[in-house]
Amino acid sequence: AVGERGAKAERMFSLMDGFLKNDPLSLQKDILNHVEYTVARSRFSFDDFEAYQALSHSVRDRLIERWHDTHIYVKRTKPKRLYFLSLEFLMGRSLSNSVINLGIQDQYAEALNQLGFEFEVLAEQEGDAALGNGGLARLSACQMDSLATLDYPAWGYGLRYEYGLFRQVIVDGFQHEQPDYWLNFGNPWEIERIHVTYEVKFYGTVEEVDMNGEKHKVWVPGETVEAVAYDNPIPGYGTRNTINLRLWAAKPSNQFDLEAYNTGDYINSVVNRQRAETISNVLYPDDRSHQGKELRLKQQYFFVSASLQDIIRRFKEAHSNFDELPDKVALHLNDTHPSLSIAEIMRILVDEEHLGWNKAWDIACKVFSFTTHTVVAEGLEKIPVDLLGSLLPRHLQILYEINFNFMEELKKRIGLDYNRLSRMSIVEEGAVKNIRMANLSIVCSHTVNGVSKLHLDTLKMRTFKDFYELWPEKFQFKTNGVTQRRWIVVSNPSLCALISKWLGTEAWIRNADLLTGLRDHVDNTDFHQEWRMVKKVNKMRLAEYIEAMSGVKVSLDAMFDVQVKRIHEYKRQLLNILGIIHRYDCIKNMDKNDRKKVVPRVCIIGGKAAPGYEIAKKIIKLCHAVAEKINNDTDIGDLLKLVFIPDYNVSVAELVIPGADLSQHLSTAGHEASGTGSMKFLMNGCLLLATADGSTVEIIEEMGLDNLFLFGAKVQEVAELREKGPTLKVPLQFARVLRMVRDGYFGHKDYFKSLCDTVEIGNDFYLLGHDFGSYLEAQAAADKAFVEPEKWMRMSILSVAGSGRFSSDRTIQEYAERTWKIDPCRCPL
Numbered sequence: 001a002v003g004e005r006g007a008k009a010e011r012m013f014s015l016m017d018g019f020l021k022n023d024p025l026s027l028q029k030d031i032l033n034h035v036e037y038t039v040a041r042s043r044f045s046f047d048d049f050e051a052y053q054a055l056s057h058s059v060r061d062r063l064i065e066r067w068h069d070t071h072i073y074v075k076r077t078k079p080k081r082l083y084f085l086s087l088e089f090l091m092g093r094s095l096s097n098s099v100i101n102l103g104i105q106d107q108y109a110e111a112l113n114q115l116g117f118e119f120e121v122l123a124e125q126e127g128d129a130a131l132g133n134g135g136l137a138r139l140s141a142c143q144m145d146s147l148a149t150l151d152y153p154a155w156g157y158g159l160r161y162e163y164g165l166f167r168q169v170i171v172d173g174f175q176h177e178q179p180d181y182w183l184n185f186g187n188p189w190e191i192e193r194i195h196v197t198y199e200v201k202f203y204g205t206v207e208e209v210d211m212n213g214e215k216h217k218v219w220v221p222g223e224t225v226e227a228v229a230y231d232n233p234i235p236g237y238g239t240r241n242t243i244n245l246r247l248w249a250a251k252p253s254n255q256f257d258l259e260a261y262n263t264g265d266y267i268n269s270v271v272n273r274q275r276a277e278t279i280s281n282v283l284y285p286d287d288r289s290h291q292g293k294e295l296r297l298k299q300q301y302f303f304v305s306a307s308l309q310d311i312i313r314r315f316k317e318a319h320s321n322f323d324e325l326p327d328k329v330a331l332h333l334n335d336t337h338p339s340l341s342i343a344e345i346m347r348i349l350v351d352e353e354h355l356g357w358n359k360a361w362d363i364a365c366k367v368f369s370f371t372t373h374t375v376v377a378e379g380l381e382k383i384p385v386d387l388l389g390s391l392l393p394r395h396l397q398i399l400y401e402i403n404f405n406f407m408e409e410l411k412k413r414i415g416l417d418y419n420r421l422s423r424m425s426i427v428e429e430g431a432v433k434n435i436r437m438a439n440l441s442i443v444c445s446h447t448v449n450g451v452s453k454l455h456l457d458t459l460k461m462r463t464f465k466d467f468y469e470l471w472p473e474k475f476q477f478k479t480n481g482v483t484q485r486r487w488i489v490v491s492n493p494s495l496c497a498l499i500s501k502w503l504g505t506e507a508w509i510r511n512a513d514l515l516t517g518l519r520d521h522v523d524n525t526d527f528h529q530e531w532r533m534v535k536k537v538n539k540m541r542l543a544e545y546i547e548a549m550s551g552v553k554v555s556l557d558a559m560f561d562v563q564v565k566r567i568h569e570y571k572r573q574l575l576n577i578l579g580i581i582h583r584y585d586c587i588k589n590m591d592k593n594d595r596k597k598v599v600p601r602v603c604i605i606g607g608k609a610a611p612g613y614e615i616a617k618k619i620i621k622l623c624h625a626v627a628e629k630i631n632n633d634t635d636i637g638d639l640l641k642l643v644f645i646p647d648y649n650v651s652v653a654e655l656v657i658p659g660a661d662l663s664q665h666l667s668t669a670g671h672e673a674s675g676t677g678s679m680k681f682l683m684n685g686c687l688l689l690a691t692a693d694g695s696t697v698e699i700i701e702e703m704g705l706d707n708l709f710l711f712g713a714k715v716q717e718v719a720e721l722r723e724k725g726p727t728l729k730v731p732l733q734f735a736r737v738l739r740m741v742r743d744g745y746f747g748h749k750d751y752f753k754s755l756c757d758t759v760e761i762g763n764d765f766y767l768l769g770h771d772f773g774s775y776l777e778a779q780a781a782a783d784k785a786f787v788e789p790e791k792w793m794r795m796s797i798l799s800v801a802g803s804g805r806f807s808s809d810r811t812i813q814e815y816a817e818r819t820w821k822i823d824p825c826r827c828p829l
C-alpha cells in the first residue's frame, strides 16, 4: 500500500511539473494566470491593485509549497514544538517581506518590469494587517519571523479580527477613530481552512456524575460557537522553512437549535446565530477599559479553547501518553491575555482525559512559560469572578482549586503571613472579587520572563516581589529584539545594499552580530560619502510623504527629529512638545546673528491614543495647535517645523524610521518595560535621545554613553523625587512654556487646562518638570553634534554596528535554549 501511495504521489508530482519555477518568465506566466483566473480580470486590462493581487497570489503559491514541505518534515521528525499564544500580531504588509525571505526579489522585479509594472509601486497597494495595538503585537510579528528563519518547529496562534486597530483620522487637530475593515478587498496571505474547525462552548452549568463509582465534574454548556482556522504562512529567510500563524474566526455553530426552528421563530434564530461571529469581530484598543468586559473574556476563551483543541489533537495523532506532553509541547503565554489556557488544559486533562488532578497539574506546570510586558501592578489584568463564573463555570471551579492548592503549599513555605498570602492569592478578595491573571500565570509557568534587564529588576523588586522571593529560579529576562529583515532589508533597501557591499557579504541578514564589522570602516571617507547619500534618499522619501499628508514643505538640511509610538502620559510626548515650544520661544527672541547658529529641525510626532484616553487625545490636539502656530510663522521659516503624522502603523514606520536623524524615547525611568522602536531606529543609523529606561540601559552597555543623548532621572531616583512632590524644583523655562499653553498662546485655553494640570508642581507624576532641564541639555548636545557631520556620521555608523544584539534572532535563540528547550528542525532543500 505504501508503494502504491508513493507511485501515486510521484505521478501527481510529475503532473504538476515539479516545484514552481522562479525564473522571470515562469513568474510572468503565473502572474498573468492569476490575473485571468484568480482576480478574474482580462490579462489585457488590469490596474495596479489587480496586478498587486495577482502578484500576491503567485507569491502565496510559493509560500504554500514551502509551508507544506515544512509541515510534512516536522510531522515526520516529531521534535518538541513551540506554540506561541498571543491575542495580538501586528504583521503589517506581507508582499515585500515574503519575496525577500523567499529569495526571489530580483526575479520578481524583472518579471514585473517586463510586464510594464514596478514592484515597489505594486507593494504600495497593500494594506496593513493591524491585528494588534503596539509594541507587544509588533514584537510577536518580529519573533515569528525569527522563529521561521532560525528553523524552529513553531506555530503562532491568534485571533482573526475582522476589524484591526482603529484608523486614526485627524479633523481640526482632534483624533477620530474609524473602523479598520482590512478584509474588504480580500486577503491573499491567508488560507481559509474550512475543515479545520472546533466547537467552543460557553455558559451553562457544572454537574456531578457518577462514573465507575467515582464522582466526576461535567460541564454542560449553554452556547456553542464554531472556530474556523485561517492559516498565514510565515517564511524564514535563507531557509525553506515556512511556519504557520493560525488565526481563528468565529462562525455560528452547525448545531441547530431545533426548538427555536420548530416554534416558528425562524428569522430570530438566524439573527441570533449571527451573533456568534461578533466574538472575533474587533480588536480591543489597549486602554484598560476592556477589563471586566464580557466580550473580551469571550474572545480570550474562544482563542484559548480552539488553539488547545488543535494542539492536543496534533499531539494525540503522534503520541499516546500525556506524560510525553512536556517533552513534545511548549506553550508560551504572550502576556496574561491567553492565560485561561491554564484552566483549560486542566479541564481537558482532568475532565476529558480523566487524568488525576496532581498528575495533570504536574504536566501543566512543565509546559507553560510566560512573558509579561507590563511594569506597574495596576496594569495587570484581572477578571471579575462573577463574570467568569457565568461564562465559564467549570473554569472558575478549576481556578479555585488551583488557588486552594497553591495557598496550602504557600502556608507550608511561609507560614500564616496573611498579608502576603492575600497579595499572592490568585483570587483577589474585596467588594468585587477578581481573578488575578498574572498570579495564575506565574504559579503555573516554569519560567517568567521580563523583556529587558531593567524590567526584570523591577519585577523582582516590586511588581512580583513576593513571587520572586518564593521562586527566584523561575525569573529570567530576554531582552526584546526586532527583525533586521523587516527593519533594514524591507524598509531600507539602499542601506541594506550599502551594508552588504562594505561587509562583503549578506550573511548579516541571518546573523546580525556581523554588523559589528562596520566598525572597521567608521573612519573611511568613501564609506561616509555613501552613508550620507543613503540617509538623504530616505529623508527625501519621508519629506515627500510629509508634504502629501500635511502640506508642510520641509528642508532636507534640517535635522529630522522623530517620536513615533502610542500616545501615553508615561511616554511623555508632552515633554517633547513643551521642548518644541521652548525652542520656538528661543528662536523668536533671538537676533539675526544668533539665528544663523540655530540648527534647523523638522520635529515629527506620530501615534494613536486609545479612544477612551482623554489626556492622550489632548496631547495630540496640542501638537496640532503648536504646529499650526509654528509652521505658519514666517519669522521662523525652515528653522523649525512640527508635523504630526496621522495613522501611525507598521507601513508608515517603514517609511519614517529610515528617514530619521534623531529619535526620542522619553519614558519616565522605570515605566517602559523594554521599548523596541529605539532598536529599529538604531538599525537605520538614527541617533537616540533617551532616558535610562527599559532596553536603553542595554543599548548604552553595547555602544557606550558617547553614542547617544541621555537625560532624565534614573530609575533609583524616581520614587524619591515623587515623595518630594510639591517641594520639587522645576526650571523656569518649564514654568514659562507651560504658562504659554495655559494662557491660550496656542488657543483652546479651556480645553488644554486639564492637560496642563497633569504636569503642575505637586501633580507631576511623570516628572516632566524635573527632567525638563536635562532634556534641554541633551537636545543642545544633539544640535552640537549635528553641525559636526563627521562626528554625527561616526555615531550613526556605530549605531548600526552595535544594533546586532537587538535582533529578535538573539531573543528567540535565548528563549529556545533557556525557556522552551526546543531545537531547530531544518527542512531539507
Ligand code: BZD
Pocket: 133, 134, 135, 136, 137, 139, 285, 286, 287, 373, 374, 451, 480, 672, 673, 674, 675, 676, 694
Ligand atoms: O510591550 C509593550 C511595552 O509597553 C513595551 O515596553 C515593550 O517593549 C513591548 C514589547 O515587550 N506593551 C504593550 O505593547 N502592551 C500592549 O499593547 C497591550 C495590549 C493589550 C492589553 C494590554 C497591553
